[in-house]
Amino acid sequence: MGLSATENSFLKKMPKSALLARRYTEEHEWVDAIDDGIIVGITEFAQDQLGDVVSVELPEVGVSYRHNDAMAIIDSVKTSTDVYSPVDGRVTHVNENLLSQPELINKSPYQDGWIVKMVPENRAQLDSMLTQDQYDELVGSAEK
Amino acid sequence: MTAQDKATPGNLIFDYDQANTGHVHTDEDGIKDQFPERDCLPLPNVSEMQVIRHYTELSRKNYGIDTGIYPLGSCTMKYNPRVNEDMARLPGFAGMHPHAPPSHAQGALEVMWELQEALKEITGMDAFSLQPAAGSQGELLGVMIAKRYFADMGERRTRIIIPDSAHGTNPATAATCRFQTVTVRSDERGNMDLDGFRQAIGDDVAVVMITNPNTLGFYEEHLQEITDLSRKHGTLLYCDGANMNAMLGISKPAEQGFDMMHLNLHKTFSTPHGGGGPGGGALGVRSFLEEYLPVPRVVRNDSGHTFDLDYNHEKSVGRVHSFYGNFGIMLRALAYIKSWGSDIVNVSETALLNANYLLGLIRGSFDVPYDRRCAHEFVVSTRRFGEKSALNIAKRMIDYGLHPPTVYFPLIVKEALMIEPTETESKETLDRLAGALAYIANEMNQNPDILDGAPHTTAIGRLDEVMAARRLDLRWRPPKG
């Protein structure tokens, strides 16, 4: 689906080991570490809670955010949610396909629906995020 | 397209055009070259009868209070007396230009002054501004006044406390005036949680905004403690008067400790909602805030018989309306208040009676998240029927000729139905509404599929809101060529 050549190569560049090390935030963002930075999106659970996404507001490339700053907005029909920066860092890429195809967030939250790529100031911040198990536990308790 | 196709209901008025060119001649009347002119005005030309038929047809696809019960929680959809429409249309009022000199607008100014006096008596506030055009604008004006008040006191306050049951306008208003919102959760009885409030209050809190009764339909039970704590910190108490229909003659917000409040004239005082406006959002304040009210203010001269517009208030925050506010709405509200006089307490007492009676009738069919007597409205949850059940029940009500209640609000109740019957509905209507809801709840158990596709009886089925938002079609465009 509509990914540009650079973005395709960008996704392919993700080493498998990085995917295994996927981390999560309590705000339901996922974070994949790659060679030169991180990719951020929202989780399957988050997209399901939002329902059909109808528009996405993306940050500007080059802007820096502190940890937990709101950097993007995802609107569905009945709700609106901020996407928070999982680290202190600078935005290097945004997924512009989301502007014309916001439904990618619903259809493919972990692949085509990625939101931004960032360069963190301090990679150690990744270590304090939730692991897969911890996140599964968080979602499990939310569903009860 | 044949003539018959064109007559299909649902056509836009633009489809009826009797000549399909919008191009205009630019050489008429010697206006040419005086200023940049337009060369195309693509509005349709149609006959008066076509217009009447078109909009009559549209009206038949709409539901109003005149059609049947409209139990939209927090909106106070009561009967709108017709005589008030006649009064607003009297040429002596409808034809008044706002720049007529006060000496020639004495009747209009007296209407405003009389309404201010009545609202002062009803709320206990010391002064009113009738300028705000809606509740949300009244609220905005209130927070602007608070901001100026603290600036005058040389204090920098940055936060506003709002309970989690509040209308979205409250935090949006705070944000518009660059305050930070602190949300306090509700306790197990549906009040603002006192411990949460104690933690949130402080010397940097400018305003506490409370809707009373709150959006769960309950009178706040800890108002005394909240008032005392707020006073201790110099914080102003703001009452969102959306639910004033539960307090007429029963209790005055100023006596409950509030410093400011807005009233929704279109809710409490029966001016028609008009499909979403125009309304009126009068703002009342206690005397120490009076000098901040917008100008011009309507005053009575020393003689006691004449009225004037007073612009000389140095501390006024300015103004929020092109003129003096929604005068036509004020006029209807005054006529309504005069028709009740001191007996207006019957309005609120009956609103309470109707809501509690209806709650008793339907509590068996749904979950009641807070088990206590309600004020003029109440909230039930349909969560036992699963996700989207509130939506499905609402849509199914349309099949039975009933307007649905407010759904999915307040946000703190899952699958919420927020029901406000108002005082003008009869016992039979309430019985019928409860019967229909019980019937639908039964359908939900027996045959949930039928609810998924509801409504079935309307000219149009459930509309695709996702498509509407993704593929924006917000206007008609003239055909090319």
Next chain:
Amino acid sequence: MNYIPHTREHVSEMLTAIGCRTVDELVPGQVPRAARLDLGDPMSEMEVVSYIESLAAKNAQTKCFAGGGSYDHYIPSAIGHIVLRGEFLTAYTPYQAEASQGVLQALYEYQSYICLLTGMDVSNASLYDGASALAEAVLLAHSYTKRRSVFVDGGLNPAYLQVLRTYCEGADIFISDAINDDVACVIQQTPAFDGSIKDPTHMAEKAHRNGSLFISCISDPTSLAIMRPPGEAGADIVTGEGQSFGIPKSFGGPCLGFMAVRSALTKKLPGRIVGATQDGSGRRGFVLTLQAREQFIRRERATSNITTNQTLLALSATIYLALLGRTGLRSVAHTSYRRAHRLQQMLHTRGFRTITPGPFYNEFLVETPRPAADILERLQRCGILGGIAVDDRRLLICCTEKNTIPDMETYAREASMQ
């Protein structure tokens, strides 16, 4: 008049069902009880009519030559008949689309009309009034550009400027006296307060060169029937007062604020927006859309606290435009224009110097040979509201298609008498 349907028996049956003896028991003890309100005796409908009519009689009914944001255009009879239909009058915001197709379609038509008249891409479903619509446009520009000040070109209606100042103080936005790099938007009113028609092109270019949005504010929108649409001249936002379109002056309210924007600003547009969509069988219908912008969803992150619009007045304006069509609307504009120029000529020859610079539409500012207040008083005695005294010696005069030649002759004669 009693608007409560219960009989005494119903009340006692209902109380029994609830388990109360009196309604009083429904109010918790913590609520401080009010003494009986002092609002006088209830009035019957007949008494209400007589009371309100007696107040109406205290207002002077005059032939109107005043504008300044409220215009005395003729209101076709059909409008009142339609907007008084209970299905429109007594409905609320169309949250339930299937039961509100009438209002929703009418608002879609309204949005279409506003776009066609202004030459813009997208309109909302209306705002409170012209002044607050302008203030909302400034909040929009601030939110879009992240800049903190606004530049106002001369000639803005002073009441609008005052409303703008009030909103700006609340929102920490500054009114700048130069177009600098902190300016979010440049505002120009046309026709301006003094009636002059401005070509927005120049100011729009200046704003855009500076990275600011350009806001065009329209005072009497009947002028749009003959003026080049602001959208074609580079406006990013067009706001204005729609009272001219079939809405009574009614002492200044309720009014009809309108706002239309370029498509890039759609998601920042405040207020309700109606969109077309389909039902499950592919039938076309209308819904409130883009609601995630609005305060009830976005709460403290919303860019405006606006809740309702002015539906019934938007409906009035839509019916007005449908009844007049392009021929009728152009006729209203031409007649208003011609009448104003005729009166200006009559007054000119009697020593009233016109000080509106350049071309004007249906309003013009004159310097009066005698105190303006004296002239207004004299005209008032002849049943004429002669305009707005801007100061001691300046009078703002307006004409519409309702002002007849004999009335204009009376005006000119009386105004020039010592």
